[in-house]
Amino acid sequence: MPSALILIADGTEEMEFTITYDTLVRAGxxxxxxxxxxxxxxxxxxxSPPPYAIGSRGMKILxxxxxxxxxxTPEEYDLFVIPGGAKGAETIASHPRVQYLVRVYLQEKKxxxxxxxxSMAAKTSGLPKQPLTSHPSVKSELENDFEYSEEPVxxxxxxxTSRGPGTAFPFALTLVELLCGKEKRAEVAGPMVFxxxxxx
Amino acid sequence: MPSALILIADGTEEMEFTITYDTLVRAGxxxxxxxxxxxxxxxxxxxSPPPYAIGSRGMKILxxxxxxxxxxTPEEYDLFVIPGGAKGAETIASHPRVQYLVRVYLQEKKxxxxxxxxSMAAKTSGLPKQPLTSHPSVKSELENDFEYSEEPVxxxxxxxTSRGPGTAFPFALTLVELLCGKEKRAEVAGPMVFxxxxxx
Numbered sequence: 176m177p178s179a180l181i182l183i184a185d186g187t188e189e190m191e192f193t194i195t196y197d198t199l200v201r202a203g204x205x206x207x208x209x210x211x212x213x214x215x216x217x218x219x220x221x222x223s224p225p226p227y228a229i230g231s232r233g234m235k236i237l238x239x240x241x242x243x244x245x246x247x248t249p250e251e252y253d254l255f256v257i258p259g260g261a262k263g264a265e266t267i268a269s270h271p272r273v274q275y276l277v278r279v280y281l282q283e284k285k286x287x288x289x290x291x292x293x294s295m296a297a298k299t300s301g302l303p304k305q306p307l308t309s310h311p312s313v314k315s316e317l318e319n320d321f322e323y324s325e326e327p328v329x330x331x332x333x334x335x336t337s338r339g340p341g342t343a344f345p346f347a348l349t350l351v352e353l354l355c356g357k358e359k360r361a362e363v364a365g366p367m368v369f370x371x372x373x374x375x
Numbered sequence: 376m377p378s379a380l381i382l383i384a385d386g387t388e389e390m391e392f393t394i395t396y397d398t399l400v401r402a403g404x405x406x407x408x409x410x411x412x413x414x415x416x417x418x419x420x421x422x423s424p425p426p427y428a429i430g431s432r433g434m435k436i437l438x439x440x441x442x443x444x445x446x447x448t449p450e451e452y453d454l455f456v457i458p459g460g461a462k463g464a465e466t467i468a469s470h471p472r473v474q475y476l477v478r479v480y481l482q483e484k485k486x487x488x489x490x491x492x493x494s495m496a497a498k499t500s501g502l503p504k505q506p507l508t509s510h511p512s513v514k515s516e517l518e519n520d521f522e523y524s525e526e527p528v529x530x531x532x533x534x535x536t537s538r539g540p541g542t543a544f545p546f547a548l549t550l551v552e553l554l555c556g557k558e559k560r561a562e563v564a565g566p567m568v569f570x571x572x573x574x575x
Contacts, residue, residue, distance in 0.1 A: 193393040193434060197540070200432040227437050232400040234393060235437035237427050310568065327570040340397070341544070341569030368491075368510065369541030370527040373573045 177354040178205040179254040180247055182273065183238055185213065186262025189230030190340040191290050195256055198347035201363045202355050204254070209242040211273065213266045231260035244272050249283040253354060259291020259310055259339065268296040277302070281333050286353060290337040290346050297321065297334065305331040310339045344369070377554040378405040379454040380447055382473065383438055385413065386462025389430030390540040391490050395456055398547035401563045402555050404454070409442035411473065413466045431460035444472045449483040453554060459491020459510055459539065468496035477502070481533050486553060490537040490546050497521065497534065505531040510539045544569070 179199050183192055196206050210226055225238045240246065249255070255276060257267050267273055277300035280287045289296055294309030298320055307321040308329045317323060327342040328335065328349045335353065337346035344367075352360040379399050383392055396406050410426055425438045440446065449455070455476060457467050467473055477500035480487050489496055494509030498520055507521040508529045517523060527542040528535065528549045535553065537546035544567075552560040 188397075189393050190390075190397045193389050194540075196434055197388075197390045197430070197432040206433075230397070232397040233406075234396055237435035237437060310566075312566075327568075339566065339568030340394075341564070341567040341573070344541070345570065364541070366510075366512070366539065367541040368527075368539030370545065370573075373541070373570075 176203055176205050177253045178251065179207070179256060180252040181206055181208050181256040181258070182211050182242060182267050183208050183228045183236065183258065184211040184263040184266040185229050186231050186260050186266065187228055187258050188260030188263065188291055188340060189232060189234040189236065191258040191260065191293075191343045192230070192236065194340075194343040195258065195288070195290070195347045195350070198344070198351060198363060202351040202359050204351070204354060207252070208236075208239045209247060210238040210240070211242040211267050211270055228263075231263065242270075242272075247276055249276075249280045249285040252285070254286040254288060254350060255280045256288040256350075257290070257293035257296045259293045261292050261312070264292035264295055267293065268299045274300040284333060286333045286335060286350065288335045288337075288346065288350055290343060291339045294336045297336070302334070305334065307331065307334070307336045308338055309336060376403055376405050377453045378451065379407070379456060380452040381406055381408050381456040381458070382411050382442060382467050383408050383428045383436065383458065384411040384463040384466040385429050386431050386460050386466065387428055387458050388460030388463065388491055388540060389432060389434040389436060391458040391460065391493075391543045392430070392436065394540075394543040395458065395488070395490070395547045395550070398544070398551060398563060402551040402559050404551070404554060407452070408436075408439045409447060410438040410440070411442040411467050411470055428463075431463065442470075442472075447472075447476055449476075449480045449485040452485070454486040454488060454550060455480045456488040456550075457490070457493035457496045459493045461492050461512070464492035464495055467493065468499045474500040484533060486533050486535060486550065488535045488537075488546065488550055490543060491539045494536045497536070502534070505534065507531060507534070507536045508538055509536060
């Protein structure tokens, strides 16, 4: 069974997180959410239960675990996902261990997904110039360093980027297709009842 | 500011819940989530903090309050929402107080939204025959009692119904339009970056 580590922080866009997590679970992918603390947060007690994240629109999501370096390696997961939401993406993209893992996942030929402002992690991780998209609000910070695209989903080798909540379904379904194949994508999309002509 | 009460239970489809809640918050609607216990659950201590709901795909969402009859009336909210997810919708649609409130909200000319298997609440509440849609999996239980449609979103007076996670964005945006107007819908949809041609 493929597995995915999906990061989350205070300020993460809850639709982007939820659509990715839920759609991957529907495809049989084992999903784990990991809470990334802001650098200035008080150090957590690693024995304490994982906290809840307060999303960009106030929803509270209980996370599966703390983001700790030793449980987040590409030996354990096939996919590493960074959702958007300006404040959450800033916390995640500025975390040195996240930046390190983005590079290591790609080196190990595992998938890395970034959506919305989450695509800022491509820049903070120092990835080489390649096709990429993001939320329009951070386009100006990325267009000089990447081959900026306005497609809903951009696949560049193992790096998959997308734009916002409105592209979260095609983003998640593309990840399903890459991890589990085209047939599984169709099998998952059917019961979700998309309006005719969308995300086909 | 318009306000919405969004029900949630164990087994609620987390994308339908999250997309509705988040999109309404983006429109400036004050959203409250209320946890509906299964009939056979141990009675909760009303002074205890609201519980988390375990969604249909395992996500844990902290709710804003318990569903208690005296805080859920149409004097307090402009919109009453019942999301899907087979098990969650069953818990919610079979709750006598939910059924009563569905009728009272509509009598008081307040909006009621139902999506996916949540549309079963139209039947359990004894609503009169009218246009309606639902997840295809419960169509056979509804098509004799309603004018069944396969449109992504069906508006019948103050009753708004929809089909599944794949129609949750047009469902939420329709609720925004009905509560806040066409301009607000466009203002909210823009930054969500839908692929061209979808949900326009």
